[in-house]
Amino acid sequence: MSTLPPCPSCGSEYTYEDGAMYLCPECAHEWAQDGSSEASNDDRIIKDANGNVLQDGDSVTVIKDLKIKGSSLVVKVGTKVKNIRLVDGDHDIDCKIDGIGAMKLKSEFVKRS
Numbered sequence: 001m002s003t004l005p006p007c008p009s010c011g012s013e014y015t016y017e018d019g020a021m022y023l024c025p026e027c028a029h030e031w032a033q034d035g036s037s038e039a040s041n042d043d044r045i046i047k048d049a050n051g052n053v054l055q056d057g058d059s060v061t062v063i064k065d066l067k068i069k070g071s072s073l074v075v076k077v078g079t080k081v082k083n084i085r086l087v088d089g090d091h092d093i094d095c096k097i098d099g100i101g102a103m104k105l106k107s108e109f110v111k112r113s
């Protein structure tokens with residue numbers, strides 16, 4: 001009989017150990033064995049088009065012309081964006097672009113500069 005605890009996220013009894021963590025194969029939830037802290041979304045890694053890890057405050061360069069939905073404006077290739085902020089969601093970068101304003105970008109269309 002297994003003495004491992006069930007998954008706190010989905011209740012699955014098929015949890016297993018991996019180092020100092022418990023993992024659930026059904027929902028992919030991870031949590032610490034000592035129960036003191038759970039793995040959070042802050043541990044997510046966002047990478048640019050070249051595979052470089054992005055962090056809050058980085059500067060990036062747009063690698064593709066991006067049409068702005070509902071507008072005739074276009075963010076041109078080579079546009080430099082300073083002081084990005086990483087967020088959850090489909091568009092994982094919040095930023096301000098000179099001449100356009102606040103924007104949300106996908107990390108796959110930028111490279112770290």
